[in-house]
Amino acid sequence: MYVVGPPQSSDPSDVAAPRTYQTWKGSNIFFLQGRFIFGPDVRSLLLTVSLIAAPVTIFCVFVARKLMDDFSYHLGISxxxxxxxxxxxxxxxxxLTSGRDPGIIPRNANPPEPEGYDGTVEVGGGQTPLLRLPRMKDVAVNGFTVKVKYCDSCMLYRPPRCSHCSICDNCVERFDHHCPWVGQCIGLRNYRFFFMFVFSTTLLCIYVFGFCWVYITRIKNAEQTTIWRAMTKTPASIALIVYTFISVWFVGGLTVFHLYLISTNQTTYENFRYRYDRRANPYHRGVVENFKEIFFTSIPPSKNKFRARIPQEPGLQPRSVGGGFISPNMGKTVGDLELGRKTTWAEGGAGVGDYERGLNNDGLDNKDGGFDNGSPDLSQGLPTEGMEGRATLHPRRSSWGRKSGSWEISPEVLALAAGVGESNRVSNGSGS
Structure with a gap:
C-alpha cells in the first residue's frame, strides 16, 4: 500500500542554521569545517614549511647519512x-601558532549603549537624541590610567592591550603583530607557541650548522688535506652552512628581541608604538613574573565557537527611536564596512558609509593613532522627516560586558523613508 509522506515544510527556520565559521565577518580562512583558523595570507605558510623541511632533508641525505658511517652505530643514527x-x-x-584562534574578540552585532542611557526617555517627534559613544575611555590598570578605544569594525571598546588587525580584520587580545611567515596574528592565545617556534628554529639552524662543520673536519682529517679542499668535497655542506648562517641571524635576532619583550612585559605593537622605555609600563611586574605570565599560566579558552550553529533570532520588537544611540563615527558619510559597498536608505540603512581603516607598513592597525576626545554629532546625518515610526532595537550583551542595541531599520521606517511618512504626517496635522 502506498503511503503519502508528510509534506516538506518550506519554512526557512526548519533549515539547519549555518555555523559560525560560515558567516565569519573577518578575513580568516577556515579548514576542516572550522577546526583550524588561518589568516588570509595562509599560503605563505607553505613557503615557511619548505624553508624548514628542504634544508633538513638535504642535511639528512648528504651529511647525516655520511656521518652514520664515521661514528658508532648508536651515535651516528642519533x-x-x-x-x-x-x-x-x-x-x-x-x-599551533598559525592554525588556532590567536585571541579574537567576537564582534558585537550592535553598538554598545552609551553610559547613562535610559531607554524610557522619550523625545519629541522628528527629534534625534544627542546620544553618542565617546571615542576613548579611561580604565585603570595596576594603578595606571590606560586609554581604550572604540572599534568601529567590531562595535566594541577594545580591552587593554587589544588592537584591531587590519589584515585579518579582527580585534585580538594582547595583540603582538601579524606575522606573514605563519599567516596569522600573534596574540594572547598563540604567543607562547610563536616564541617556542622561533627559538626552536634557531636551535635547529645551530645544530645543522655545527654538524656540517663536523663532517668537513672529518673529511679533512681522513684525507690529510686542507680545509678548503675538504669543503670542495661536500658542496651540500657548504650550501647548508651559508643558509643556516644567514637564517640564524634572522630567527636568532627575533628570539633575542622577544626575550627582551617578555622580560619587560611588552608586545611588539606596544614597543614600536608607545616606547615604554620613555614612560611607565603598567603591565611590567618584574622579570620572573613576566616570564611566568607567558610560559606558566594557562591559556584562556577561545571566545569563539567556530563550529557552533548560529541560533535563529526571534522577531525583533519595534521600539521608539527616542532611545536610540550612535557610534562615534556615524555622523560621517561612510560606506558599508562588511559588504564593501555604499548603503542607501532604500536598502535599510541610515546613510552610513565606509569606516576608515588604516594600514601601516607593518600590517598593524592604524586606528589607535587618533586620540579624539569627542565624536561627531549624528543629528545632522540622520533624516528626521517621517522618523516618527519605530526603529528596531533589541538588547544583547556585548563581548566586553556592555549592553548593546541594534541600528537595523524596521520595515515601517523604510516605508516612511519612501514617502509614506509624509502622508501620515499631513493627516496627523489635519486631525489635530
Missing amino acids: IMVVAVAFTLYILVLLL
Whole structure:
C-alpha cells in the first residue's frame, strides 16, 4: 500500500542554521569545517614549511647519512633522528601558532549603549537624541590610567592591550603583530607557541650548522688535506652552512628581541608604538613574573565557537527611536564596512558609509593613532522627516560586558523613508 509522506515544510527556520565559521565577518580562512583558523595570507605558510623541511632533508641525505658511517652505530643514527624529530616538533609548533584562534574578540552585532542611557526617555517627534559613544575611555590598570578605544569594525571598546588587525580584520587580545611567515596574528592565545617556534628554529639552524662543520673536519682529517679542499668535497655542506648562517641571524635576532619583550612585559605593537622605555609600563611586574605570565599560566579558552550553529533570532520588537544611540563615527558619510559597498536608505540603512581603516607598513592597525576626545554629532546625518515610526532595537550583551542595541531599520521606517511618512504626517496635522 502506498503511503503519502508528510509534506516538506518550506519554512526557512526548519533549515539547519549555518555555523559560525560560515558567516565569519573577518578575513580568516577556515579548514576542516572550522577546526583550524588561518589568516588570509595562509599560503605563505607553505613557503615557511619548505624553508624548514628542504634544508633538513638535504642535511639528512648528504651529511647525516655520511656521518652514520664515521661514528658508532648508536651515535651516528642519533644525529639523523634528532634532526628529523626536532623538525617535526618545529612544524607542530608552527601549526599551533598559525592554525588556532590567536585571541579574537567576537564582534558585537550592535553598538554598545552609551553610559547613562535610559531607554524610557522619550523625545519629541522628528527629534534625534544627542546620544553618542565617546571615542576613548579611561580604565585603570595596576594603578595606571590606560586609554581604550572604540572599534568601529567590531562595535566594541577594545580591552587593554587589544588592537584591531587590519589584515585579518579582527580585534585580538594582547595583540603582538601579524606575522606573514605563519599567516596569522600573534596574540594572547598563540604567543607562547610563536616564541617556542622561533627559538626552536634557531636551535635547529645551530645544530645543522655545527654538524656540517663536523663532517668537513672529518673529511679533512681522513684525507690529510686542507680545509678548503675538504669543503670542495661536500658542496651540500657548504650550501647548508651559508643558509643556516644567514637564517640564524634572522630567527636568532627575533628570539633575542622577544626575550627582551617578555622580560619587560611588552608586545611588539606596544614597543614600536608607545616606547615604554620613555614612560611607565603598567603591565611590567618584574622579570620572573613576566616570564611566568607567558610560559606558566594557562591559556584562556577561545571566545569563539567556530563550529557552533548560529541560533535563529526571534522577531525583533519595534521600539521608539527616542532611545536610540550612535557610534562615534556615524555622523560621517561612510560606506558599508562588511559588504564593501555604499548603503542607501532604500536598502535599510541610515546613510552610513565606509569606516576608515588604516594600514601601516607593518600590517598593524592604524586606528589607535587618533586620540579624539569627542565624536561627531549624528543629528545632522540622520533624516528626521517621517522618523516618527519605530526603529528596531533589541538588547544583547556585548563581548566586553556592555549592553548593546541594534541600528537595523524596521520595515515601517523604510516605508516612511519612501514617502509614506509624509502622508501620515499631513493627516496627523489635519486631525489635530
